[in-house]
Amino acid sequence: MPLTEPTALDLRDALRRREVTATELAEAALARIAERPDLGAFVSVNAELALADAARADARMHAAADPRDLPPLTGLPTAHKDLVDVLGFATTHGSRAVPHRLADSDDPIAATVRAAGAITLGKTQVPEFGIAAYSENSVAAPAANPFDTSLTAGGSSGGTAAAIAAGLIPAAIGSDAGGSIRIPAAACGLVGLKPGRGVVPTDRHRGATDPAGAPTMGVSGPIARTGRDAALFFDAILGGHGEPTLAAVDRAEELRGLRIGVSFASPFEEWIEIGFSPEAHAAVAAAATALEAAGHHVEAAAIHHEPQYPEAFTTVWTAGLGRIEFAPGAEELLGDLARMFLERARRTSPEALGVAVEGLRSFAASATRQWARYDAVLTPALATLPPALGAFTALGPEGDYRLQCQWAPQTSMVNVAGVPAVTAPTHWTAAGLPMGVQLIGRPGSEAQLLQLAEQLMR
Template structure:
């Protein structure tokens, strides 16, 4: 039986534009699905039905229909503040925090005519690569609810994959868009550092965390990314290269071009941890590469040059970033063990060690861009392992927990360090029906190329027609 969520976000927008449905009707449809289905999925921390329906009426009456996302629902990741809505940051420390002001990204999406239905689930302060916190149920991939959805944009990914939202914004400081997208069978795009004004990465330590879209289709991801970029002037002197042929949606719609690609299965973590690529991940990579070759793209192999200081330097930045969490004295006990470990290690760091780490990662960034410069994109597995069972990560030993996260996601964090764009694409399914993907890493400002390649694969493989049972 046909239902509204079976439509892509672009198709829903077209229905709204024609008047076939109203923003209120569409919001009501999704709110009903959230109410019926989310208790076993963990997509949302807070749902705001009354606010959403008030906003839908406002959109109908006051927002120009030409707005980029007019009438489309979405969810704010629970790391972003929306005035008057509880924002927990995935932590008991902030469980009752209700901000009086909104962050820039929610305001940008409001200006585009979108309608927030609530706050999507995230782990504590967005630090882990899995979404299991002590303020909300774990985010579970709807393909197998015994397995986690990854993180830190796990709730956003679950909501889109389960048909509770047409698309959703996420943030990515070490893979936090691409990891859950891969675990739930979605398209997830991490933009170039500096591209999205409201989530540029420039203000974060090491320039790691940027905002980007999660969606079922490449063109839906491009549609949301265009709206996230917005039309306002960028408030910094640095800005990533912009596209030359109009909005990114055009590149995703056309899906044109033949490109030179390099396949890579090495990572900068290889010297520090035991990294093993599971057969399911290799099968996805081989399938994706075979399809890319059949489409006429040039394929070669690439090995990343050894980077013996990368693991130490990245750990330093991750720990230093956690050191600023506003918890002192007894309040530290409200934090989860992993976060407590990160905070403690971060507060022990010297300014010299932090400066050395920042300098080392800057040199690493330049090295990666040099190594990748001769091709249009580099192809890797999205994840080294299949989606991990809920409760798989060590809840008490911070060192072991960090190692597990690296072993699951060795191909993501170095892209953040390098400031490059990357997209994960759900090209494959295991024998058990679990989605597995590949990651394409582009040149600085190379989103249009990634979207074009993704659109070509999507036309061939039709992954948006695969759905979990809750669909």
């Protein structure tokens, strides 16, 4: 499907040529946001703050002898998930059970994006505490899919993905602890990069393990409509000199000769039935054809996952809620899924949590060893087209979680392993809905994965 809006790089070029101002871009984006309340993409918008930041960007642009010497995202409009503190904005975490405090400073990733020059317009919709593969909560309207607003935009970066796919903003940084960048990117026909553990400097404060000793799963990464835009934002949060990832993606046609394994294996299939739709198979077939045409060798991969994964992952995934301190009576305001997760966390003994941690460590070692036989492993990004809004919650909390694992059965395993992965659209249905694939890479292969995404989209 052709792009109908300027890319982030198009907008940056126009800013640097002084054909448009940051203020004009911010005003246009704010107007588009106001026109699309049906998307539920934004929880809050602060035009006054955004336009003040844009005016400062324009002043820097005007004073610069060469605009190319300015920070890489100067003047570009963007947004942050409502899990991230951004100066001047309230953070709700998608929950009525915690205070919605006005942030007096930026979280590290928001500070990095600000230092890179981007203009924050608002906060985007998420599931409660970011724990679900869809972005619905009791705080604000659900994030709807721009290609069919009766369907979910995915989660937890669902509001961000909806905003980008609808052309409200050109690109943004999301977070991904179990698929939260890749799931909504795939649902909305975008490129989503989950970097490897510790690759992004602001993620390193989390350490390599979480408080329970399990592998740290959450990372920050870009969501965009093209591989080049994702590379632009990825380079910006790396904070190094130059734009090496963007330069590599610009030479994507030179990448040839990789060995790529195709796998439909999911670690959840020991627990629940996993079925991939015809659209998912079509997306993988289209990707395989495109990759072979680009000069790579594509073959079936025999991947076998350890059976303890579903119980181990779920135990560790839910443990984080048990570390939140709720005010008296606040737990009654939790949504059904969060309440179930909290109750499970409190029932889990330290010994059982320790067993789960060791199970994930064993899984990570096994999966990484098997994937390493290939330069990249190709999987469906999602098992089916996006479910309808409300489809998850209608099943009750247990059915809700089961459907999430069936819809995105191959994303969380990559977080546990700590390696990078990218999603990109490769197939469009007759109704105009996107379907994409995931490519899992070796440690340090983020630039190569974005090159492959660019090859797929070209």
